[in-house]
Amino acid sequence: MLVFNHHIYEFKKGVRDMVLCTLSGKLEEKVKAKLERNEISYMIQKLKNGNINVFFGKKECLVVVDKLCKDKSLDQLSAEEDFMIGTLLGYSVSEQCRRYCKRKKEINVIFSL
Template identity: 45%
Template sequence: MSEIVPVDMKVLMNHIYEYQKGVRQMVLFTFNRKFEDWALRRLDRQGIDYLVQPVGNSRLNLFFGRRECLDAIRLFVTKPLSQLTPEEDFILGAMLGYDIRVQCERYCHRKCRSCKQAQ
């Protein structure tokens, strides 16, 4: 009997494939806690390093990829992602391989917003 794989876990499997093919050096995957064991077993079987952080609302952030990237994540992602400084947010986006132009726009928007709040 074949295992039925939930859609969220199919997305994870695609992320793993992209990581293994070198498309990404690091991945951030947010998913429902009920699939935690399944997801971590999958990464363990593939020999992929990972870091799990609770998000709330029974969801988890799963970072996985190169050990050097995860070491950096451990140093500065020590709070919810929504509370990252504009600089931390920019670094994280760049590490995840997001479009750098969009990251620059996002940084400027967040930085200007935080500057206005400080005034």
């Protein structure tokens, strides 16, 4: 919950537009209550192992996450969908590009300057 609370702080300060936290399913009601108290939009995805993925942040970001993840878990996303989610979460664009190439098995692509 400490990391979750810190992510709320960062979101409220404008550091992040969207956040993803994976937490124990036992915390779901507590998490919902805290996000609702803070008037933060969220989406919860239940995982097979009993944990939950909690996406929260700006509504327009959550609309995209909902479209991409509605009926599948994060490990089922295509390379393109994974890239978009990572970018929305504020991950390094160059790292997302490397991850995309690796997933597409194009890691050895040589670019000329």
